[in-house]
Amino acid sequence: MSLNRRKFISQLSKAFGISAIAVAFPNITWAAWHKQAFSTDKLSDAIELRYPGLAVIDSNDVTFKAPAIAENGAVVPVSVKTNIKNVKSISLFVEKNPTPLSASFNLSPRSIADISVRIRMGQTSKVYALVEADGKLHRAEKEVKVTIGGCGG
Amino acid sequence: MKIKARAKGETVNVKMLLKHPMETGRRKDKDGNTVPAKHITEVLAQYQGEPIFHAEFGTSVSKNPFISFLFKGQAGEKVAITWTDNTGETLSGESTIK
Numbered sequence: 130m131s132l133n134r135r136k137f138i139s140q141l142s143k144a145f146g147i148s149a150i151a152v153a154f155p156n157i158t159w160a161a162w163h164k165q166a167f168s169t170d171k172l173s174d175a176i177e178l179r180y181p182g183l184a185v186i187d188s189n190d191v192t193f194k195a196p197a198i199a200e201n202g203a204v205v206p207v208s209v210k211t212n213i214k215n216v217k218s219i220s221l222f223v224e225k226n227p228t229p230l231s232a233s234f235n236l237s238p239r240s241i242a243d244i245s246v247r248i249r250m251g252q253t254s255k256v257y258a259l260v261e262a263d264g265k266l267h268r269a270e271k272e273v274k275v276t277i278g279g280c281g282g
Numbered sequence: 283m284k285i286k287a288r289a290k291g292e293t294v295n296v297k298m299l300l301k302h303p304m305e306t307g308r309r310k311d312k313d314g315n316t317v318p319a320k321h322i323t324e325v326l327a328q329y330q331g332e333p334i335f336h337a338e339f340g341t342s343v344s345k346n347p348f349i350s351f352l353f354k355g356q357a358g359e360k361v362a363i364t365w366t367d368n369t370g371e372t373l374s375g376e377s378t379i380k
Contacts, residue, residue: 159336162323167340204344226342227308234351235336239329241293241352246337247344249306 159235167230172222175230176259179220180266185259188213188267193258195271202250202275209258210243211267218261219244225254250275283365285377289357294379296327296335296361297350306341320369322347328362329355355379 166178176185188211195207209219219242220233231248242260250256253274260267284299300322307319319341327335334353355361362376 159333162338167323167338206348208350223342227306228340228342230340231342232340233338235338237332237334237353239332239334239353239355241354243352245348245350247348249342249344251342 163230163233166233167228170227170229172224172229172257175222175228176266179230179233180259180261183261183264183266185266185268188260188269191258191260191267191269193269193271195256195273197272198274198276199250200276202252202277204247205250205273205275206245206247207256207258207271208243208245209260209269211260213242213260213262213267216240216242216260216262220259220261221246221248222257222259223248223250223254224257225252226250283363283373283375285361285363285375287361287377287379289355289379292354292356293352294355294357294361295350295352296363296377298325298348298363300325300347300349300363300365300373302346302365302367304339304341304343304345304347308341320367322365322367325349325363325365327351327353328364329353330359 163179166175169175190213191211193209199205216236218235221231222229223231234244256271256273258269287296302322305317305320309317321341322339325337335351357379360376360378364374366372
C-alpha cells in the first residue's frame with residue numbers, strides 16, 4: 130500500500146468514524162484512536178506513545194491470563210482483571226508483533242476492570258498487560274509460545 | 283454482530299462477537315497482491331445513552347473479534363455496541379440485559 134493511500138484511508142476514517150463518535154457523544158473523555166501508538170513497530174515507543182510520561186511498575190495486583198502455549202497464533206485468548214481502584218484503561222502489548230500495541234480498553238466509572246479478548250501473535254513473545262490507574266501503569270507479563278504464527282505474510 | 287449481556291446482581295457481563303475480516307495489510311492473496319488493511323479501530327459500548335466502555339484495536343486482534351467486559355448495570359436495560367473500522371465502515375447493534 131502506498132503512503133498516500135494509507136494517508137487517505139486514515140483521513141477517511143477520521144472524517145467518518147472518529148469524528149462521528151466524538152460529535153455524537155460530546156461528554157466522552159476518551160481520546161480518539163491512538164493511530165501512532167498502534168502503528169509503531171517498537172514496544173517501548175508504543176507504550177510511550179499510548180501513555181506519555183507514565184511510570185511503569187510491576188504489579189501483583191493484575192491478574193493476567195494467557196495460554197503458555199498457543200497452537201494457533203491467529204487466535205490467542207487473553208484476559209486481564211484487577212482490584213486496583215480508578216482503572217482508566219487496560220492495554221495489551223505483544224513485544225514481537227509487527228506492531229506491539231494490540232488492543233486498548235478505556236473504562237468508565239461504571240466499569241469493573243475485567244476484560245477478555247482474542248489477539249493475534251506472529252511468533253513466540255512476551256505479552257504485557259498494562260493497567261492505567263491514578264497516573265501509573267501497573268504491569269503484568271506472560272510468555273506465550275506460538276506454534277503457528279497468525280500475523281499473515 | 284452477536285451481543286450477550288447477562289446480569290448477576292448489579293454486575294453485567296457483556297460478551298460480543300463482531301463479524302469482521304481484520305485484515306492487517308500485510309497478508310498477500312493467492313496472486314501475490316497485498317490485501318489492503320481493513321480492521322476495526324474502535325468499539326463503543328453505551329448504557330442508558332451513556333458511553334461505558336471503549337475499545338481501540340490495532341491489526342493484531344483476531345479475525346471476528348471477541349470481547350468480554352463487565353460493568354455495573356441492571357437486567358432489563360439495553361447495551362448498545364458500535365464499531366468503526368479504518369475504512370470508515372461502521373455497524374451498530376444492541377441487546378437487552380438478561
